[in-house]
Amino acid sequence: MNIKEAKEEVRNAVFAYFTKDEFGGYEIPIERQRPLFLMGPPGIGKTAIMEQISQELGVGLVSYSMSHHTRQSALGLPYITTKVYDGREVSVSEYTMSEIISSVFDLMADTGLKEGILFLDEVNCVSETLAPAMLQFLQYKTFGKYQVPEGWVVVTAGNPPEYNNSVREMDIVTWDRLKRIDIVPDYAAWKEYAVNIGVHPAITTYLDIKKNDFYEVETTADGKTFVTARGWVDLSSMMRIYEQRGFKITERLVRQYLQNDRISRDFAIYYDLFNKYKSDYQVENILSGNLDGDTKTRARQADPDERLSLLGLLLDNLTGELRAVCFEEDALTELVPLLKNTRALLTGSAPDDQAAPMAPVEALSTQEAEVNRMIENGKRASTLSPDRQYVLNTVLNILNEQKGLFEGSDKSGDEAFAIIKSDFAARTAALKEKAKTAENRLSNLFTFCENMFGMDGEGNSREMIILVTELTLNMYSARFISRYGCDKYFAHSDQLNFHERQLELIEQLEE
Numbered sequence: 227m228n229i230k231e232a233k234e235e236v237r238n239a240v241f242a243y244f245t246k247d248e249f250g251g252y253e254i255p256i257e258r259q260r261p262l263f264l265m266g267p268p269g270i271g272k273t274a275i276m277e278q279i280s281q282e283l284g285v286g287l288v289s290y291s292m293s294h295h296t297r298q299s300a301l302g303l304p305y306i307t308t309k310v311y312d313g314r315e316v317s318v319s320e321y322t323m324s325e326i327i328s329s330v331f332d333l334m335a336d337t338g339l340k341e342g343i344l345f346l347d348e349v350n351c352v353s354e355t356l357a358p359a360m361l362q363f364l365q366y367k368t369f370g371k372y373q374v375p376e377g378w379v380v381v382t383a384g385n386p387p388e389y390n391n392s393v394r395e396m397d398i399v400t401w402d403r404l405k406r407i408d409i410v411p412d413y414a415a416w417k418e419y420a421v422n423i424g425v426h427p428a429i430t431t432y433l434d435i436k437k438n439d440f441y442e443v444e445t446t447a448d449g450k451t452f453v454t455a456r457g458w459v460d461l462s463s464m465m466r467i468y469e470q471r472g473f474k475i476t477e478r479l480v481r482q483y484l485q486n487d488r489i490s491r492d493f494a495i496y497y498d499l500f501n502k503y504k505s506d507y508q509v510e511n512i513l514s515g516n517l518d519g520d521t522k523t524r525a526r527q528a529d530p531d532e533r534l535s536l537l538g539l540l541l542d543n544l545t546g547e548l549r550a551v552c553f554e555e556d557a558l559t560e561l562v563p564l565l566k567n568t569r570a571l572l573t574g575s576a577p578d579d580q581a582a583p584m585a586p587v588e589a590l591s592t593q594e595a596e597v598n599r600m601i602e603n604g605k606r607a608s609t610l611s612p613d614r615q616y617v618l619n620t621v622l623n624i625l626n627e628q629k630g631l632f633e634g635s636d637k638s639g640d641e642a643f644a645i646i647k648s649d650f651a652a653r654t655a656a657l658k659e660k661a662k663t664a665e666n667r668l669s670n671l672f673t674f675c676e677n678m679f680g681m682d683g684e685g686n687s688r689e690m691i692i693l694v695t696e697l698t699l700n701m702y703s704a705r706f707i708s709r710y711g712c713d714k715y716f717a718h719s720d721q722l723n724f725h726e727r728q729l730e731l732i733e734q735l736e737e
Contacts, residue, residue, distance in 0.1 A: 268456075270455050300324055342377070453489050503535045587629050
């Protein structure tokens with residue numbers, strides 16, 4: 227199965243293990259909750275989906291790479307204690323708690339989360355001294371004398387032997403106690419993830435053209451060469467920073483992430499061509515609805531690969547704007563209960579034992595402290611996604627700006643809150659204007675595709691199919707359209723019977 231299907235299987239299994247009966251006990255007894263084992267090639271996204279699942283379910287996550295552990299760190303260290311047997315006091319050796327198990331208890335104590343996922347990567351690559359203990363753990367969920375606490379699901383991962391010389395074969399007795407999930411690379415599944423995290427459009431459009439370059443492991447006379455999903459994601463992050471800083475992206479940089487000479491060379495050449503399209507086409511003018519004759523002529527005469535690259539440029543620019551609108555909307559939504567609390571603190575009507583009304587800066591600082599606590603707890607428990615962290619940091623910026631409204635002011639109580647309320651109303655109005663502008667630019671993109679690219683009898687083209695598909699796959703553009711609307715999107719989506727033909731469309735795109 228692909229990584230998206232594997233994520234669904236893991237998520238469903240974790241949810242099932244957390245399901246309780248009417249008496250508060252787990253429907254599937256702890257001893258029958260098989261650890262999950264994700265078997266797949268390196269860099270395919272096994273760790274990433276565990277982070278996503280913990281964030282989606284709001285449960286804790288403790289992760290370890292077992293290939294880096296010794297027997298002592300996994301099992302604990304021996305120490306001498308005394309016990310009484312048959313009336314005689316004797317010295318015996320025991321073990322301290324495993325570092326891994328203690329980390330679970332630490333997270334529970336720090337965050338208050340009672341349920342979570344213990345994710346152990348590379349479990350079939352452990353050292354020779356740790357291998358017997360690892361097999362015991364997979365069968366009984368214990369390291370030494372200490373067991374994984376109730377409410378924690380064990381998920382493990384490993385690489386097939388052809389990818390890692392350190393792999394140890396596990397016997398049937400062990401496999402029979404595991405829930406095994408085999409994962410294979412699949413570009414279509416990865417692209418949906420890539421679109422939502424903002425992978426550089428040069429990468430996604432290149433891979434749309436050369437899908438076989440998405441994941442490659444090859445043995446040559448000079449050793450192994452490889453390209454992984456992780457490599458593309460990490461390269462994308464570095465490319466974004468290089469472009470922001472004005473650094474030149476060269477083949478040397480690409481080779482540091484794509485360790486295959488042909489693929490790194492081909493992508494570096496394509497990136498230069500992609501930048502040429504970026505320079506030649508007036509992306510801002512297209513989205514603003516202002517096109518000159520030369521751009522129209524070139525777009526109409528462009529070959530399919532050039533059109534695909536242009537569409538990637540336009541979508542990257544526009545979906546960034548739609549994403550920003552969604553983030554700002556989320557920040558204002560997060561702000562509402564905080565401002566309600568601020569009003570209570572300003573007027574002395576908070577439900578706690580507050581002695582007197584607070585000054586505006588103090589009341590807003592109290593809300594900042596609460597948001598910082600949310601961020602720290604989320605980081606500690608691995609339940610905080612990068613997007614939500616961005617939203618919460620935006621909330622902190624707004625609170626800080628609102629504190630600035632009271633520099634040199636003696637306003638207090640309801641008068642102070644009126645100023646805060648007015649600021650919030652202004653931000654809401656500005657958001658509506660930003661959303662309206664983005665909606666117009668989205669409509670202009672559809673108009674461009676309608677006018678520049680040949681249409682079939684139903685008013686669609688290959689580029690229109692790609693446009694509708696990409697907007698639907700991207701969670702932020704789909705959310706924006708459902709929230710603010712886009713008549714042209716709905717018109718073309720209906721013509722395509724998009725929801726009913728989603729799988730067919732994916733097949734057409736791959737062709």
